[in-house]
Amino acid sequence: MRLRLVDGVSGAGGGRTAAETHTLLRRVAIGVYAGLKNTPCCLCGRDETHTRIAVPPRALGLMENGDPISWRDVVGTVTLRFCADDWDLVSDLAIEMDTHPLSRCNAAHVSLDLREDHEALLSAVKGETDQTELESRLAAEAEATLDAVDDPYTEERDVVEAIVVLRALEELGVRDPPGDPVAP
Numbered sequence: 001m002r003l004r005l006v007d008g009v010s011g012a013g014g015g016r017t018a019a020e021t022h023t024l025l026r027r028v029a030i031g032v033y034a035g036l037k038n039t040p041c042c043l044c045g046r047d048e049t050h051t052r053i054a055v056p057p058r059a060l061g062l063m064e065n066g067d068p069i070s071w072r073d074v075v076g077t078v079t080l081r082f083c084a085d086d087w088d089l090v091s092d093l094a095i096e097m098d099t100h101p102l103s104r105c106n107a108a109h110v111s112l113d114l115r116e117d118h119e120a121l122l123s124a125v126k127g128e129t130d131q132t133e134l135e136s137r138l139a140a141e142a143e144a145t146l147d148a149v150d151d152p153y154t155e156e157r158d159v160v161e162a163i164v165v166l167r168a169l170e171e172l173g174v175r176d177p178p179g180d181p182v183a184p
């Protein structure tokens with residue numbers, strides 16, 4: 001599924017014909033609009049959503065319909081949106097039961113950017129995205145949020161997001177569960 005666009009753009013001479021430029025712009029437009037920026041509630045599919053959180057792309061593997069999506073090709077985080085009713089449920093799951101709702105989230109209802117879109121912008125073909133840096137950053141941010149859980153400026157949304165991110169990374173084997181310092 002690699003884009004062939006770069007063949008015509010990066011050739012010797014560097015000059016772009018009008019047709020090539022047009023192709024480039026069209027690809028960029030497709031990339032932007034393929035991003036599904038306003039997705040419905042990932043639990044019930046309702047269009048009106050209340051709150052969103054960001055999770056690492058590897059978490060797609062824990063979601064319904066997530067298997068066909070190549071999480072290694074996702075650039076940046078995956079955004080999940082929830083309606084008000086489901087956000088209450090997700091908050092309870094996270095804060096009271098210390099778990100995440102991902103197995104019931106529909107991966108068809110998340111927003112993400114695939115690397116192919118970015119290749120069109122960068123005119124370069126690279127290896128699959130290295131997810132470990134992003135995962136380390138998200139985990140560190142989540143830990144900082146949970147460390148500050150008693151701070152009056154810490155928002156419930158951020159706490160829920162932190163718990164979902166950490167529990168998901170543990171379930172995926174990226175992190176050790178709390179209280180288990182032995183690396184696999």
Ligand SMILES: [Zn+2]
Pocket residue numbers: 041042043044045046082083084085086
């Ligand atoms: Zn919902």
